[in-house]
Amino acid sequence: MSKQIFGAQISLRCCGTTTPEVTAGPCWQVFVAMSGRVSEWPAYTWPTSSDIPTPDQRLEALSELGFALAEGAEWEWTEDTGPEYHPHPVRVALLGAVKVRSLDGSAA
Template identity: 35%
Template sequence: MSGQTAREFTAQMSVREGRWRLYVVLLNTCERWPEHRFGRAVPTFTDRTDALSVLGFEPVPGAEWTWSEYSATPDNPASPVVLIAAIRVRSWLGVGV
């Protein structure tokens, strides 16, 4: 890496309209967030790592996926649950810089 340090970001995965998507959150930028769309099945760990690689990122060593759930309609405990997974990732040089 020629002495430069890769920048760290948060990658998230969520489901929209029945299909999973993985995206890397780039704060304080006008850049489009890198994104990969999967099918309807929950992507495996390998699927997610491969998708991050295609986008130019990799999990930070020791990082693990964490899962959170949110109510689709705030203040309505009967509304559907939205699942979001997150992991810390680092860019390869030149990506997300």
């Protein structure tokens, strides 16, 4: 079994998303950073809401993408400010990150 570890990130997409599906409002999205094009990275988008997905919801989303938390991994959260070019006032952005492993043991 491969011991390759990937990084997953979750963030609130304040203006919605265009990929993998279009949303018209704020929603949380988790993606797994891998080799290749960003547009090809596994991503899961929750329905439009600004409520932070629960730990169980995050695990379910990662599982649906084919990943699980790496051994001993815990979500780490940071705050940042959104970009000034957005069409709304600059505000705090909450970003989560965690180490994950492939459920089937394959490498990217």
